Amino acid sequence: MLNMGKKTEKTEKTVPRTYDYCGSCTFYLFAIIVTLICQAVAGVLSAALSAKFDGIAENGDFNTAFMIFIQAVNLAFIAYYTKRNNYKFDFAVIGGKNNNGKALWAAMAVVPVIGAALLLIAMYLPTVWYGFFTQYALKLDPELGSINLTTTSATVMIVIASVFLAPMCEETIYRGVLLHGLKQKKSTAKAILLSALAFMLMHMSPVQVVFQFSLGVVGAYTTLKSERLFPSILMHATANALALVMELTPFGGVLGDCVAWLTQNITAAVFITLGLFVCGGGALYALIRFGFGLAKRTDKTRSEIGENYDENVTTGDENTPEAVKSRMISAERDRNGTYMYYIGVGLCAIVFIFNLAVSVL
Numbered sequence: 001m002l003n004m005g006k007k008t009e010k011t012e013k014t015v016p017r018t019y020d021y022c023g024s025c026t027f028y029l030f031a032i033i034v035t036l037i038c039q040a041v042a043g044v045l046s047a048a049l050s051a052k053f054d055g056i057a058e059n060g061d062f063n064t065a066f067m068i069f070i071q072a073v074n075l076a077f078i079a080y081y082t083k084r085n086n087y088k089f090d091f092a093v094i095g096g097k098n099n100n101g102k103a104l105w106a107a108m109a110v111v112p113v114i115g116a117a118l119l120l121i122a123m124y125l126p127t128v129w130y131g132f133f134t135q136y137a138l139k140l141d142p143e144l145g146s147i148n149l150t151t152t153s154a155t156v157m158i159v160i161a162s163v164f165l166a167p168m169c170e171e172t173i174y175r176g177v178l179l180h181g182l183k184q185k186k187s188t189a190k191a192i193l194l195s196a197l198a199f200m201l202m203h204m205s206p207v208q209v210v211f212q213f214s215l216g217v218v219g220a221y222t223t224l225k226s227e228r229l230f231p232s233i234l235m236h237a238t239a240n241a242l243a244l245v246m247e248l249t250p251f252g253g254v255l256g257d258c259v260a261w262l263t264q265n266i267t268a269a270v271f272i273t274l275g276l277f278v279c280g281g282g283a284l285y286a287l288i289r290f291g292f293g294l295a296k297r298t299d300k301t302r303s304e305i306g307e308n309y310d311e312n313v314t315t316g317d318e319n320t321p322e323a324v325k326s327r328m329i330s331a332e333r334d335r336n337g338t339y340m341y342y343i344g345v346g347l348c349a350i351v352f353i354f355n356l357a358v359s360v361l
Helices: 002-013 021-050 060-084 101-136 152-185 188-202 209-226 230-248 250-263 266-291 321-360
Strands: none
Touching: 021 060, 021 152, 021 188, 021 321, 060 152, 101 209, 101 230, 101 250, 101 266, 152 188, 152 209, 152 230, 152 321, 188 209, 188 321, 209 230, 209 266, 230 250, 250 266
């Protein structure tokens, strides 16, 4: 009987717990640290090999291979950290009970793909104008951060990294764990904006600010409306794939000619930019909101339906010593979570500013 009791107690201790607000922010901070370490390794390795291999830092194969390495490390981190700390994800990726399976699968397959196209339509010209601003006002190189895709192997590797691995890793971190954790203590709008800010700064690129932030906002909104992570993964992958198509095919040249014409017609540029932004953004909003209207889950977790809960909160008399202590512990964890979030954002902002300063100077 004693052995059975010990076995039961051990089993109870190993039951996984969902990521709470503090846990998700801590997870985000460590994900940033892992990314920074990988980038430091890339810099050291590039410097070490530069003496033997001239131009290694600009080599497309080297850079795309390291992109794959970083995403592989991120995948390993996500799995290890979650298991090591006995956490489980508090969101569905594809599954979850639903009363309208056909509508669900249609929405998850079609809405993200069309949504990615609409996002590019809405944000293409604002991104271009921001690029002109950084180029002429801040003297930034418009090719800053770009990778030379002069070989087939480099092209294949960047497709693997940006279309397959990056969407899985980044969506899990920012639209999965972090967004759902923030939503437990923040309003929906704040959770979306804070997760998008973290996603934007994670790229640490002064030239990608506009599009990365907009992708973060749309991805977060898609996740919350679909109540699953897969649609935002597919949207992210499609957006990256379309960006590669524009870069690697003659279509990009056509767009460049259109932008060149717009720069000579300022009035038309203003109205076309605003028109595409409003029409594309409005269509995207309607698509996501109503496209997932029939795909509602019937097995939502507490955090997904917006309940601010904490596992330490007790029931009963709120004035008992146990209840007061529980509230104090919960408040302390909330503060720790906020610190972790802003430390992560701060680290990314420091590198962002450093990259900007180096590029300008």
